[in-house]
Amino acid sequence: MKFLNRQLATLPWTHLAWGKPLIPKHAFTLWIAIKQKLSTLDRKCTSHIDSVTCVLCNNALESHDHLFYMCPFVKPLWTFIQIPCGFYIQPTNWASLISWAAYHWRGEGSSHSSSFSRLALASLVYNVWAEHNRRIFTGRKLTQNSLLHLTLDSVRAKLLSTSIKDSTTRRQIVEEWNLPSSVLRQPAKPPDI
Template sequence: MKHYNSHLPNLPWTHLVWSKNSIPQLSFTLWVAIQQKLPTLNRRCTTHVNATLCTLCNSQLQNHNHLFFECDYTEPLWTFLQARCGFHIKPSSWPYLINWASQHWRSNSGFYNSSTSKLALAALVYNIWMERNRRIFQRKYLSQNSLLHQTMDMIRLKFISTTLTDSPTVRRIIEEWDLPSSVIRPPAKLPDRK
């Protein structure tokens, strides 16, 4: 097995996508988005003049950078989630965001800063992409507020399904994400000495 993996490039952003707290469906969408391979309207051949406009704002060409960072619909979502996760950047392109996040969200930068931010990134990208698809294929629309609540609920559910060891950082997560205290793992019991 080592022979097969020896020639694969070591990408600096893989830890953003694949981590122990990741959700596979969200991670896959993020993985494709980082490589700018999602089938946005500018990547498809079409005869319709307006078919390449962003389905979220109907004002700009729909490409990866516009859809996720420049769109009037998605920009406030990024602002809110950044404030919630404690980082403040203005992503303008995938390479910029991924380079910045790869440096700042390393595993050793603390559970709250790295895991929460990675999960928030994956959840927001996934929900933006699903909203884009919902509008195209189902003609259904979610408000920004509804999409934000959906994203926040995904993050909360992941934390609820994870048992965390008590620490000041975990207490901060519980408080800021409105989680039940039952997510904290009770201290390990010492074996009885006889």
């Protein structure tokens, strides 16, 4: 019975992939990407695959590090996604991006709202993976601009369906995302006694 009561160690990045306000399919894809368990071409048996180059840029070996951060098709998207989220980082690879985010997006008291940033991270990772699969399985391609708008639109749609606790920081983010002020929820007032 002792083994049932034992606490499992919490990984430092767990909060990035789970919790509010993440979209479940985005959260799941982010979780698998963080664990580097997605079926990128460097992980597959290559005996029946002609090429292991990235399907997004056709330039380098496809790995988690390349696909989600170093790829010339994806790297500019990280720059554009940072602006409305209010964070600016220059990590050197996928692992350092996740380490930085796991440390800085731990709580709600940061200079930006960590929940908005986590939502944008998960959305971008999901949409990059979906584009990867779209190109492999259907042969259709989205442009960088289309992929960016798809990512931003999914974040904006989720924010519109969420009640956001009012604060100065969150008001700035609501303005940056061009959301109506009606999404802001006033703090609960104590009951009259």
